[in-house]
Amino acid sequence: MGDFLIDQYERDSKLAIQHNYLTLQFGDSQEILNDIGELLRTGDFTLGKVVREFERSFAKLVHTPYAVGVGSGTDALRLSLLALDLPEGAAVATTPFTFVATVGAIATAGLTPLFVDIADDLNLDPCKLNSVRSEVQACVPVHWAGRPIDISEICRQLPEIPIVEDACHAVLATNRGKYAGSQGTMGCFSFHPLKNLNVWGDGGIITTSSEELAERLRLLRNHGLSGRDQCEEFALNSRLDSIQAIVGLHMLGKLEDITERRRRNAALLDQALAGVDGVRLLPRRENEYEVFHLYQAICEDRNGLRSYLVEQHIDAKIHYPIPLHLQPAARKLGYQRGDFPVAESVCDSVLSLPVHEFIEERHIDYMAAKIRAFYDVR
Numbered sequence: 017m018g019d020f021l022i023d024q025y026e027r028d029s030k031l032a033i034q035h036n037y038l039t040l041q042f043g044d045s046q047e048i049l050n051d052i053g054e055l056l057r058t059g060d061f062t063l064g065k066v067v068r069e070f071e072r073s074f075a076k077l078v079h080t081p082y083a084v085g086v087g088s089g090t091d092a093l094r095l096s097l098l099a100l101d102l103p104e105g106a107a108v109a110t111t112p113f114t115f116v117a118t119v120g121a122i123a124t125a126g127l128t129p130l131f132v133d134i135a136d137d138l139n140l141d142p143c144k145l146n147s148v149r150s151e152v153q154a155c156v157p158v159h160w161a162g163r164p165i166d167i168s169e170i171c172r173q174l175p176e177i178p179i180v181e182d183a184c185h186a187v188l189a190t191n192r193g194k195y196a197g198s199q200g201t202m203g204c205f206s207f208h209p210l211k212n213l214n215v216w217g218d219g220g221i222i223t224t225s226s227e228e229l230a231e232r233l234r235l236l237r238n239h240g241l242s243g244r245d246q247c248e249e250f251a252l253n254s255r256l257d258s259i260q261a262i263v264g265l266h267m268l269g270k271l272e273d274i275t276e277r278r279r280r281n282a283a284l285l286d287q288a289l290a291g292v293d294g295v296r297l298l299p300r301r302e303n304e305y306e307v308f309h310l311y312q313a314i315c316e317d318r319n320g321l322r323s324y325l326v327e328q329h330i331d332a333k334i335h336y337p338i339p340l341h342l343q344p345a346a347r348k349l350g351y352q353r354g355d356f357p358v359a360e361s362v363c364d365s366v367l368s369l370p371v372h373e374f375i376e377e378r379h380i381d382y383m384a385a386k387i388r389a390f391y392d393v394r
């Protein structure tokens with residue numbers, strides 16, 4: 017881990033404190049490689065024993081009866097929406113403040129995204145669902161940045177409406193003790209390399225408490241085949257690879273530690289930034305166990321601060337600068353600036369600081385000192 021030291025990076029004029037930690041994470045992977053070697057001897061490459069083992073372990077982890085491994089988080093969302101059998105073009109409520117994949121999945125499932133503004137915790141504001149209640153036929157709330165949204169509140173606002181949780185940021189997060197991905201009709205997770213639980217490429221999973229939906233999803237991910245020569249419905253190919261399931265099983269063993277480190281780093285940053293003029297911290301609540309896929313704060317002169325931090329070798333990032341209703345891809349939907357004032361203002365002022373498991377207390381101190389310096393000298 018020597019190459020992660022601030023001094024060395026400063027000498028090299030690279031970013032000292034980075035968001036990307038992947039070269040550190042898999043430095044020693046002999047155990048995983050041994051298991052992959054074992055797999056080579058069996059030829060069990062698609063939907064075999066190890067995928068079932070991973071599905072069982074994952075379902076247990078987030079306290080749901082069933083889990084179905086798929087090719088990516090995006091496919092998890094898309095297959096879940098397809099499994100609902102909604103009419104073509106049906107409106108699906110979601111947040112304009114998310115990664116594009118949430119809305120890409122809705123659109124490519126033949127449905128119409130209907131945006132609802134966020135609250136000051138950056139999650140979709142359940143109170144605002146009331147005004148779209150009569151229009152929407154499903155809802156895709158996102159547990160943004162690892163903050164678990166209150167799914168029971170969404171169910172209260174949208175009775176009888178199916179809920180597909182985008183839990184791609186939120187593995188292990190809980191709201192009032194309920195795990196993200198365990199309360200909606202289905203929960204969707206991504207194992208993309210930069211997610212909290214990650215594999216060596218793409219992977220995803222869908223959780224559900226419905227045996228019927230789990231069976232349907234198993235068909236949808238595998239050409240609709242119920243047997244070698246029997247096709248129940250024409251469908252897709254989106255399976256979780258056996259190799260990725262092996263990596264996932266290994267990472268499951270580290271997830272609690274990764275989560276605790278992220279939470280500790282976030283708490284240290286909260287402490288270090290409390291009272292800094294120009295920085296507004298996000299609310300922290302007793303009933304929410306956040307897992308900090310991202311650590312975000314609302315910052316005055318955000319773009320100025322970000323440039324300054326990058327000069328100081330801190331990889332401060334913006335997730336994301338443009339709300340989805342203002343993307344060129346959303347033109348057809350007919351939204352305009354001003355439609356979602358909270359999301360728009362957050363996109364102009366939000367900043368992410370790295371808090372992953374390789375960030376240490378001295379990195380936190382360094383970041384906080386530079387942020388204070390920026391606001392002091394303004």
Ligand SMILES: *Cc1c(COP(=O)(O)O)cnc(C)c1O
Nearest residue numbers: 088089090115117118184206208
């Ligand atoms: C990463 C992500 C996805 C998509 O996951 P992939 O595995 O990259 O397809 C969906 N929604 C959110 C909020 C994400 O961050």
